[in-house]
Amino acid sequence: MSVLAAGLFGAFAAWFAVRWIGARLRTGAGDGSLVFAPFLERLGILQLLGVAVLAWVAFSREHDNYPALIALALALAIGGVYCLCEGIMTRGKVDDSGIVFITPWGGRRNEAWRDLRSVRYRSYCAMYVLTFRSGSVIRLSVLLSGHGAVLQQVRERGYRV
Numbered sequence: 001m002s003v004l005a006a007g008l009f010g011a012f013a014a015w016f017a018v019r020w021i022g023a024r025l026r027t028g029a030g031d032g033s034l035v036f037a038p039f040l041e042r043l044g045i046l047q048l049l050g051v052a053v054l055a056w057v058a059f060s061r062e063h064d065n066y067p068a069l070i071a072l073a074l075a076l077a078i079g080g081v082y083c084l085c086e087g088i089m090t091r092g093k094v095d096d097s098g099i100v101f102i103t104p105w106g107g108r109r110n111e112a113w114r115d116l117r118s119v120r121y122r123s124y125c126a127m128y129v130l131t132f133r134s135g136s137v138i139r140l141s142v143l144l145s146g147h148g149a150v151l152q153q154v155r156e157r158g159y160r161v
Contacts, residue, residue, distance in 0.1 A: 109136050
């Protein structure tokens with residue numbers, strides 16, 4: 001298999017996985033809660049295990065390309081920490097009055113639906129972007145379990161998503 005074919009296959013597999021997982025997570029628990037499925041935390045753990053494997057490979061034998069191993073290990077470590085933080089700390093709650101959303105990067109946002117100004121879907125990163133009158137922006141990934149409750153609230157207010 002050529003490198004191009006492998007890259008195209010990997011891109012298609014990733015696109016399909018996000019679509020499939022996102023469709024199954026739309027309903028969530030049905031109580032208005034927003035949480036990431038264990039998939040994201042497991043991905044972070046796998047990436048950190050990849051760092052351990054690369055360290056073992058680097059220390060167990062001589063290599064000509066240590067900078068490449070270090071760069072790959074660094075990229076996996078950053079991705080692993082990001083996925084773990086995002087998966088463990090991101091939470092939210094949706095009801096008829098508004099949305100409360102907590103992320104490790106943006107902190108806590110508590111917004112009322114009456115203050116909603118715009119809703120966009122970014123297909124390249126599979127997320128909904130909600131902008132409120134206060135200037136606050138909430139970005140909801142389709143990988144969040146229960147994001148269908150947000151879409152229902154948004155549609156009830158006349159927005160098309």
